[in-house]
Amino acid sequence: MRIVLWSTAIVVLVVLVGVVYEQVGRYRAARDFPAPGKMVDIGGRKIQLDCRGSGSPTVVFEAGLSVDGSLSWSAVQSKVAAHTRACSYSRAGLMWSDASDAPYSARQVAQDLHEALTRAGEHGPFVLVGQSLGGLYATSFTKYFGAEVAGLVLVDPSHPDQVARVAAFMTETRSLRSRIAVWLAWSGLLRAAAPSLLPQAPNQTARDSQAVHAFAPKSMVTQLVESDATDASLAEAGAFRNLGNRPLVVLTSMAPYTEAELRGMKITPEQGKQVQAIWEKLHEDMATWSSRSTHRLLPNAGHDIQFDDPAAVIDAVMSVVETVRADRDNGSH
Template identity: 30%
Template sequence: MTIAENLIVTGLGITTIGLFAGIVYQAVSEAIDRRRYPPHGELVDIGGFRLHLNCVGQGTPTVVMDAGGGAPSITWGLVPSEIAKFTRVCTYDRAGLGWSDPNFRTPRTSQQSVDELHKLLNKAGIEPPYILVGHSLGGANMRLYASQYPKDVVGLVLVDSVHENQMTSDAWRRIQRQLWLYQVMRIANQVGVLRLIGELNLLPMLKDIKQETQKYPSAVQALFDTYKSYCYRPHYWATVYSERASIGKSFEQLQTVISLGELPLIVLIQGAKDPQISDERFQKWSSLQLDLTKLSSNNQHIIAENSGHLVPLDQPELVISAVHQLIQRLSTQRIFYD
């Protein structure tokens, strides 16, 4: 063998050993994470894969909550435990997020999420009526659910929800750049590279999230390590990629939801502009949020003056109060369910 050939063979050998070590490191670490951060609630098989569901509290109607794009149910922070003081509340993780198994049989559109949530509630025996609460992308999913199962839903809370008319050419370009990054992170996760970088505190995304959580109560800060463990799972980034790549299709599905009739609707809108967002973008977002109130003739909107997009963490009391208002309104109207 020539010197060049020896170098190539040596390089390939080192690369193979490195990849094998990374795969083993990833597999062992994932197993440790699953023991260290067991799911709260239950894992329900809805047909070849399991979704994580956590229901607490007692009472009716049942509040069902769906988190934002790429976000696990723990990002609701303190909201579910407070709602559980006056009624039953169920949070769940969409397929591939949090503690739920992935499902890549079809693209991760809003309709797919609605179909899976409906199966989950039926399989778990969570009977209607429901008050649906959705943040960001979760708002789109809950809006679609309410339109397709109107007899089951008695109230809807949209928390700074996405809107089908929000996309601009600049926004689409940002998404394309993000999709490339998600693919890289998915591959890096499979061989343990992303986990290694993250554990060395060198991953900018996790550093930013950890810093951001410092302003929240200690109970919310404590969720960071659990959230980080989700980010190290290979299917997590594949799921985020599919949700984001399918956002155009999800918005097409939303365009069919023109009216929810007289369904009690509360729209919570962020009031504190992110410094990185232009005034024009912020004004457009606010205008689209107000447009969501037109979905129902029985509507109310509330400005979260001290919140950015993460209203459930910035001002959780507003989400809790909105749900409580709807329940009181139903009680006043003498709508009771046994």
């Protein structure tokens, strides 16, 4: 009985230490890493929105399925903001933004972003830039608020048919271990593991990486919710594939998958080549969604092109911005 009591006491003590560690970490995150830009009240909760520069059209960056929020675009935004207005933001529940009680959907993401832009006084025309799943969030925004969208850049975007097309190669990667870690975020476990789970990206500053780690326990809970809703989001976004004649650039990463990526996807190097070939074809299809599109292959960039090859993203964004300006000057749409 004495052993049981001592064991219980030790477990309770460890849990309490972990809870205190997590609460102190959250306090320090808010203190040491204030939100860039401003927090926009969209009706009882706030969305972090960081807008810089001046000029039209306004470029709006949409992050992929990651925990970085607006910091996903840190290697790109300031360069674009030197030429036109440029806004990045963190979706509900990521980084500084408050979580939402609404059911997760692509439409809800679009509505949150539109409300944040409107209440912050940001007006179209917008050029939307979306990476990975953020690409489909960008097309969904176009579906619901198309009158305000003048052009798009899709950075290694998700495709509505991707799950079906690669089903023969891919297996479920959302492991029980990662779910347990997220469920135990309150215990300080994720905070302690964040530096190893989320290594610093190329062209990412040490401070931005530290900010991502500081908010990781909160952001990773949201990331799991987004991940679980991916199939529904793909189906929802896939119902809209007509971007009209808006200028569109699709960027495709073609760097060979790393050993870590192959292990994560549970495929062989040869299967990796086949998956990449399918990925290229899917992006060729997305380029047909607009009558004015360009599809660019980037042989040296991985999935996070905005970090691996930020210049390619900047060039794509500015090419669309210049086309939109030329359309405006010519009185066309």
